[in-house]
Amino acid sequence: MAVSTLASRIEAVRRFSRFYTRRIGVLEETLLHSPFTLPEGRLVYEIANRDCPTAQELCRDLDLDPGYVSRLLKGLEKRGCVERIRAKNDKRLAELSLTAKGQRLWGAMNERSRQDIANFLAELSILQQQKLVKALGVVEQLLDGPPEKRAPFTLRPHQPGDMGWIIRRQMQLYGSEYGWDGSFEAMLAEIAGTFIAKFNPKTDNCWIAERNGEIAGSAFLVHASKTTGQLRMLYVEPSARGLGIGQRLVDECIRDARAKGYRKLMLWTNDILVSARRIYIAAGFRLVKEERHNSFGKKLVGQYWVLDL
Amino acid sequence: MAVSTLASRIEAVRRFSRFYTRRIGVLEETLLHSPFTLPEGRLVYEIANRDCPTAQELCRDLDLDPGYVSRLLKGLEKRGCVERIRAKNDKRLAELSLTAKGQRLWGAMNERSRQDIANFLAELSILQQQKLVKALGVVEQLLDGPPEKRAPFTLRPHQPGDMGWIIRRQMQLYGSEYGWDGSFEAMLAEIAGTFIAKFNPKTDNCWIAERNGEIAGSAFLVHASKTTGQLRMLYVEPSARGLGIGQRLVDECIRDARAKGYRKLMLWTNDILVSARRIYIAAGFRLVKEERHNSFGKKLVGQYWVLDL
DNA sequence: ATAGATAATTGACGATAGCAACTATTTAAT
DNA sequence: ATTAAATAGTTGCTATCGTCAATTATCTAT
Structure with a gap:
């Protein structure tokens, strides 16, 4: 059975954090060729994958500042990618959706992102890929907090x-x-x-x-x-x-x-x-x-x- | 044996990337109570763990812009945390080291960071912690590129x-x-x-x-x-x-x-x-x-x- | 001796991000 | 019904983050 001290586990987590901070660019290079910046891309992703979300939903789930989100949305709206429609039953909130143009751009970015990740994965054997995916799942679930707290x-x-x-x-x-x-x-x-x-x-x-x-x-x-x-x-x-x-x-x-x-x-x-x-x-x-x-x-x-x- | 398509593996990686982008704050909250910003902290970490590195070494290994690093170092120097000493044999480069004050602050930040991670890990059972550490290691090694390319x-x-x-x-x-x-x-x-x-x-x-x-x-x-x-x-x-x-x-x-x-x-x-x-x-x-x-x-x-x- | 490479710096700029004050609207309390 | 409190979103202000290109000083190779 693997023996490890708390201290060594702490160091392992810190090391991973440093490592990922350094490597994060690799998984995000898609954005270099996309019309969206990273936070814009995050917003667009969420809008595309939800049913008319409101701004504060995105703020909460992506942990972003409302003011920041407001500005980002304004920019996306001006470029004709996002539509903001006042909700009927509550005129304070606006329902967000992608315009046809927004959907097109998002689709292209998506495709590109998949291609980038595919290229990256191509360097690994299928067995290694599966190992990676499994490990990512474990990390995700544990980093998200213990099961009983979820x-x-x-x-x-x-x-x-x-x-x-x-x-x-x-x-x-x-x-x-x-x-x-x-x-x-x-x-x-x-x-x-x-x-x-x-x-x-x-x-x-x-x-x-x-x-x-x-x-x-x-x-x-x-x-x-x-x-x-x-x-x-x-x-x-x-x-x-x-x-x-x-x-x-x-x-x-x-x-x-x-x-x-x-x-x-x-x-x-x-x-x-x-x-x-x-x-x-x-x-x-x-x-x-x-x-x-x-x-x-x-x-x-x-x-x-x-x-x- | 687990069956998975390339497409599903691609999605898994993309999902993890989104997830980690959202969660990254958790592992870095130390910085809120520290005198260093994130990139400053990264530099200080490297300087503390190397033997008089030069600026371009840090640029290369941390994948940072030289101009940016130059400014960061200037700031750290002004605050009395870092010393830049011109190398004897090549007056273009400066050997970096932490001052006593820098070491003290770094030590405190380090301690704090360990404590933060410890608190986070405390929510997991030891078995879960070990599982996490193992998975982080797998991710790190595979994300770093395939063995033969390393x-x-x-x-x-x-x-x-x-x-x-x-x-x-x-x-x-x-x-x-x-x-x-x-x-x-x-x-x-x-x-x-x-x-x-x-x-x-x-x-x-x-x-x-x-x-x-x-x-x-x-x-x-x-x-x-x-x-x-x-x-x-x-x-x-x-x-x-x-x-x-x-x-x-x-x-x-x-x-x-x-x-x-x-x-x-x-x-x-x-x-x-x-x-x-x-x-x-x-x-x-x-x-x-x-x-x-x-x-x-x-x-x-x-x-x-x-x-x- | 000189051309080219390298280390570092500087100016300019835009992206990222947070806080606080503010408006419009809704909800809850009296 | 009126008012106070809460909520959704906007705007101004500020600081940090990060990139690019131009520049200086120094070193290396011919």
């Missing part, structure tokens, strides 16, 4: 507006991570639309996980046949992973499927979604069928999992 | 000036990591002094590892008895660990001990020096004796290791 999450039923958000976030994530195309969003929309239109509290259910007032994940239970329920749209925000949200969502779904009188619970997923698979296995699901299919612009391997209730 | 190291015999540096660095490291007091430096000085005074190329040897023009480690072979050589002062700079320098130094020492006709090679170390132990074991040393002793202001467990040549 904001807990809560589950609640779905509300108007939830579906759109879930569709949007899943599309963004799987689009950027796996390159899935718009047909995936179409499928998501179809599932969500059908769910709402045919919602029957006797056979269906939906859980939205919330954390820090934001949606952190989702799961749906729908009617597949008289004896079989289907778990759909299991999703956890990348930033909220490792908190047991996925497991909790699946547990709730299983519990409710039993309560609703189903004899079986099935789900369909794809083999590349590894972290979800771990949850299914832990919950007792067994893989009953695999089949190749071409969907979402990719060649995928679909999986059917079943749990006897 | 500067290689070379071994060379000792030169005038080396001993002082080795004594200084070892004292600094073990002082801050394990809290060893000045009696450790006395022992180091005694070993080094005796080595130089009684140096006999037939029975003794010294290897200095160099990397990027800086000393990265050391090892000594000295006469213990007619049939037994002793390995002493094995040391690798923290920033140069994981490159195989320690192993290489030990290998060289073993090879040379054989060449010099010793039948055995022994060494004395302490049980808390874990990474060194790994090297000894890998090289074939076996632990022959352990004994508690009070040295360097601490209660330690000394170990005697022996290798049959």
Whole structure:
């Protein structure tokens, strides 16, 4: 077992801090070729990835001075990248969104950033890359504070507006991570639309996980046949992973499927979604069928999992 | 085995970058209560940990603009923290050092920084702390570039000036990591002094590892008895660990001990020096004796290791 | 002896960042 | 209903951070 003193651990953290301060430029060189400065880029990123946030939301989450943010937004607005629309119900706050131009520039910057990181990663073997990613995750989670101090999450039923958000976030994530195309969003929309239109509290259910007032994940239970329920749209925000949200969502779904009188619970997923698979296995699901299919612009391997209730 | 796409790894790195940008303040709050700003602190740190560096050395290693550094140094000099002494052999460059006042302030800041990090770490269990430290090390090494691209190291015999540096660095490291007091430096000085005074190329040897023009480690072979050589002062700079320098130094020492006709090679170390132990074991040393002793202001467990040549 | 390289300095400038005072609006208390 | 307190955002002021280009002094190589 590794022996280490507190002092040596302190030194290690300090050393890393110095190291990262020196190296930080490497991960941010994208900005040299972008129309945005670093804090502008941070704002634009958040605006692009949220649903009409307000300035003080960004101040809080990015830990920036309101005055500073105000000026940055003014600059972005003047350049035609950001729109500020006064909120209807509270005229003090302004809802922020990217203009078409802003979206275009952000997309380009994003692409460039990915390319830069890709070039950097290319110097590492795939095994080293995976090691790095794992270590980054550990650092992130521990530096964010101990688990018990982190904001807990809560589950609640779905509300108007939830579906759109879930569709949007899943599309963004799987689009950027796996390159899935718009047909995936179409499928998501179809599932969500059908769910709402045919919602029957006797056979269906939906859980939205919330954390820090934001949606952190989702799961749906729908009617597949008289004896079989289907778990759909299991999703956890990348930033909220490792908190047991996925497991909790699946547990709730299983519990409710039993309560609703189903004899079986099935789900369909794809083999590349590894972290979800771990949850299914832990919950007792067994893989009953695999089949190749071409969907979402990719060649995928679909999986059917079943749990006897 | 974990499956991950390049795209998902890219996203992970980008996410970490955003995360760290947000959190960076936490690790640097020390500066709020310190007389130095962040870049000043970085400079002071380097000056304190080097032997009369010049400005351009700092520019290069910290990746700072020469003009900026010049101004920072001017400010530090005006406040009486730093001294700039024109080098004798090249009047263009100035050798930098901390004044007594600078050392005092730096010491205080250092202490404060350690305390801050300690407070932060206190929120984690020891296991979590160790996990964090390990992950930081992985990140640091991989972010620094792939092993084959990193500067290689070379071994060379000792030169005038080396001993002082080795004594200084070892004292600094073990002082801050394990809290060893000045009696450790006395022992180091005694070993080094005796080595130089009684140096006999037939029975003794010294290897200095160099990397990027800086000393990265050391090892000594000295006469213990007619049939037994002793390995002493094995040391690798923290920033140069994981490159195989320690192993290489030990290998060289073993090879040379054989060449010099010793039948055995022994060494004395302490049980808390874990990474060194790994090297000894890998090289074939076996632990022959352990004994508690009070040295360097601490209660330690000394170990005697022996290798049959 | 001289051209070119190197170490450091200086001026100019824009980006980064924080604080405090201020306006407009909403919410809570009386 | 009126008023006080709180909230969202803006603006002025200031200091630091960081880059670029021009300049000086010195050293190195031919």
